[in-house]
Amino acid sequence: MTETCRRAVRGVLLAACIVLLAGAAANAAVLKHKQTGEKLQGTLTDQVISGMTLFNLDDGGTRFLKMEEWDVVQADAPAPTTADAPAAPAAEDSAAAAADDTARKYKVYVIPISGAIESMALSAAVKRGLDEAKRWKADVVVFRMDTPGGALHVANAIVDSIQSVDWARVVAWVNGGEDRALSAGAFICLSCEEIYMSPGTTIGAATPYRMVQGSAEVEEKMQSAFRARFRALSEKHGIPAPLADAMVDSSTSVIQVFVEGQQKFVSEEEAKQLATDHKGTDKFRRGKTVSQQGKILTMTANEALEYKLIKGLAADMPGLMEVMDIDSYQAKEADWLTGWVEKTSKLNKDKFEKLRAEFNSQMKLAQQNDPMMNVYSFSDGGKRWREYSNLCLKHLKKCADALKQIEAMAKDESADVHVQDEMINDLKTNLNTLYQRVNANKNRTTP
Structure with a gap:
């Protein structure tokens, strides 16, 4: 030009x-x-x-x-x-x-997400990786996805971090040993500006779960909010909304049609109406049944490319850079991420198990020293009764301390402790009832 x-x-x-x-x-x-x-x-x-x-x-x-x-x-x-x-x-x-x-070499920072998405340590690691990429002045951030999916709260936190990036081109690349980005993995992919896939991989079936289940009403609200965000992300990045809907909602059907040569995705009812409207003309052609009602949509890499869910296919990093029109690049991977997530998650789990064991041990000792559970006379003026009472109260206080820390971990999503509020409240009630009874009678001198 x-x-x-x-x-x-x-x-x-x-x-x-x-x-x-x-x-x-x-x-x-x-x-x-x-x-x-x-x-x-x-x-x-x-x-x-x-x-x-x-x-x-x-x-x-x-x-x-x-x-x-x-x-x-x-x-x-x-x-x-x-x-x-x-x-x-x-x-x-x-x-x-x-x-x-x-001549410029683009800086490409790779963040791997592999295996089940279960630990909030993964979300923390992604945030740390993005911070490192920003300090490195990366031009492109690649999320290499290889996951069967996982927990919604973890995926939501990762998506929040991705959406905050305004200093680099952020893409998802489905590539790895498991060859898939399903459920929460598909959700994360849609939060990126572009999606690429290796040949033979799959994407879809976006039905993430919560680690702690609530009532039916709460679960429906959670799923509804997830579907809305999933659709909003697809629309933001130019992905056909019916495809996004079918990946999260089994009640929808998706038919590929061509109207005046333009590919569109519609429901079965809409496809039939279009066929009627264009009967006798060559302006309408019905294509493939992409998703049937009653099934969650999962697509192969070739299907995702045909339906324009993804931008291209790439079997390796050089191939990915080529399809992204990047001629010269310098790649850096967050190779510390997987090990860091495993270590951090284990530390949290070990801490919780230690607190749980402490609570159970102290509760057992408190029950053993409950003065009401022991047999003795009051000929000593109630001395033994008071000794048992004080020991029981001592162990109950240690129970309360352990339970307080467990509750704090349960409220901290990054700690990966999944204990229902109802269970914690029941334990607190039982603990308080026993403490009040023993404390009120600890100074008895007669039966």
Whole structure:
């Protein structure tokens, strides 16, 4: 593309960031992010909302962009230069900038998530990994996913951390020995800007669970909130909403259809209605049954690519960089993560088991020294009674201390202690009842 054309297109884009041009025609364009190198291909519209310009992606979906963060590397036609447009650099300056960009090595930080997603230590490790990536000034963060899924509260915390990243391009890559990103793993994938998969891997079946179950009403509210967030993430990243719905809700059906050549995903009822509406024309074609009612959707890598859930296939890191249009890169992996999660989780579990054993041991001693459970006379003026009472109260206080620490761990999600509030409250009630009885009668001198 000539420098004259480049200057003209940049002038139009800069003006579009400031005002909404009535009647302006949409232009096909390829954009490149100035910081991360991400490329987008599609149609630039004249719709501007809160300073964000609407960009329709060729592969489906939409993005609202801050145009000052993007360069136009290709456009379908030149446009007249406006007074607001800055002068384009000299040809030799542009060539030098392009050469610098080509020679630059992108910093790629890899965070592995493998195995069951159960421990909040994993969430803490992800946050630590992202902090390390930011200090390293990573351009791209890759979440390498290989998991059957797991607990919702852990996945939610990880998604929160991912959503806070505004300094790098964040992608998910399904790759590993188990070849899958299911349940909470799929949820984490959808929170990333882009998803890539290795051939032979699978994604979907997003039905995470809670470590501690509540009432039916509470569980339904939890699932409803999860489905809403899952759908919101899919819409944010241009993923067809019906596919996202089918991964979390077995009551939906998804049919692939083509309307005037455009791929869409609709319910069985909608597909039948479209067939009726376009009967006798070549504008409608029914495709595959993507998901049947009564089943949770799981897709292979090839299916996910066909349905535009993912951006591409990559069997290894060089292949991933190639499909991401990154020519030169320097990779760094959080290879400490798995071991750190296991160690931290074990420390928490060991601490809980120690407290649980302490509580049970002290409760047993308290019951053994309950003066009501012992046989003796009061010929000593109640001395033995008081001794038993004091011993019982001593052990009950130690029980209370252990239970207090258990309760604190249960309320701290990062501690991975899963004890129902009802159970803790019952223990506190029984403990208090016994303590009050023994304490009220500890000074008895007669039967």
